[in-house]
Amino acid sequence: MMLLQLSLLCLLLQERLPPTGASESGILGGETAKPHSRPYMASLQVRGAHKCGGFLIRKDFILTAAHCTKDFRSLTVVLGNNNIKKKKWLRQKSGIKVKWCCSHPNNSKNQYDFDIALCKLVKSVTLNKKVNVIELPKQGEIVQDPTRCLILGWGKTKPNGAAEDNLREVTVPIQSNGECKKTWREHFNEKTMLCTKFDGKRGFCQGDSGGPLVCNKKAYGIASFTADPCTTPHPNVYVKISNFIPWITKTMKKN
Numbered sequence: 001m002m003l004l005q006l007s008l009l010c011l012l013l014q015e016r017l018p019p020t021g022a023s024e025s026g027i028l029g030g031e032t033a034k035p036h037s038r039p040y041m042a043s044l045q046v047r048g049a050h051k052c053g054g055f056l057i058r059k060d061f062i063l064t065a066a067h068c069t070k071d072f073r074s075l076t077v078v079l080g081n082n083n084i085k086k087k088k089w090l091r092q093k094s095g096i097k098v099k100w101c102c103s104h105p106n107n108s109k110n111q112y113d114f115d116i117a118l119c120k121l122v123k124s125v126t127l128n129k130k131v132n133v134i135e136l137p138k139q140g141e142i143v144q145d146p147t148r149c150l151i152l153g154w155g156k157t158k159p160n161g162a163a164e165d166n167l168r169e170v171t172v173p174i175q176s177n178g179e180c181k182k183t184w185r186e187h188f189n190e191k192t193m194l195c196t197k198f199d200g201k202r203g204f205c206q207g208d209s210g211g212p213l214v215c216n217k218k219a220y221g222i223a224s225f226t227a228d229p230c231t232t233p234h235p236n237v238y239v240k241i242s243n244f245i246p247w248i249t250k251t252m253k254k255n
Helices: 002-016 088-094 177-187 241-253
Strands: 026-028 041-046 049-058 061-064 075-079 096-103 117-121 148-156 163-175 193-196 203-205 212-215 218-225 236-240
Touching: 026 148, 026 163, 041 061, 049 075, 049 148, 049 218, 049 241, 061 218, 061 241, 075 117, 117 241, 148 203, 148 218, 177 193, 177 236, 193 218, 218 241, 236 241
Parallel strands: none
Antiparallel strands: 026 203, 041 049, 041 075, 049 061, 061 117, 075 096, 096 117, 148 163, 148 212, 163 193, 193 236, 212 218, 218 236
């Protein structure tokens, strides 16, 4: 009964998720990632087209941004592929269907304070050199300015450019909460968010929504939002994963 109630709650919460330009994503600057060097990285796709990033945290669970999961019934997850140029029918064939996605119960379409979701795969994946999980931080664990971290994604490398088929990555420094608050004001919540410095040249473009912020080989953040156009030199903002460890653990334990 508890499992059924949780699943129903997760389904109902999807109706509150905001529509966003998640497909208008990409990494500015940086370079193409070495094949299979980031085995946790996932492409969330709709009818064979990349929509958002995500990352594997258990062999049957993907962590991503809540605003990426509004139409979760249409989502498939592609793992183990740096290059997503394969023909659409082949991507659809190789993708793993999503059973359900559950956003945080406090998620709101008007704010990004709780922009986090777990997606349950219809089947567990086999872990190997090409497909593997990434470690999460402990509850309350923080990463300090000016630690340099990695962000990853597929998509546009400039606002009006063509989409990239290869996974790209770029190293960026953590920005202090004070500087983030100064720029984003009421939109930045230091309890549930963290951010990285952005000079308009190296960062994510309109989110690469759902992708991980990797610091010291752990996923500390989930790409959530940035300025529009994405070359505006505002800090990139992420969900602070360490704040949500109890919710993540509880949700996966019941499933």
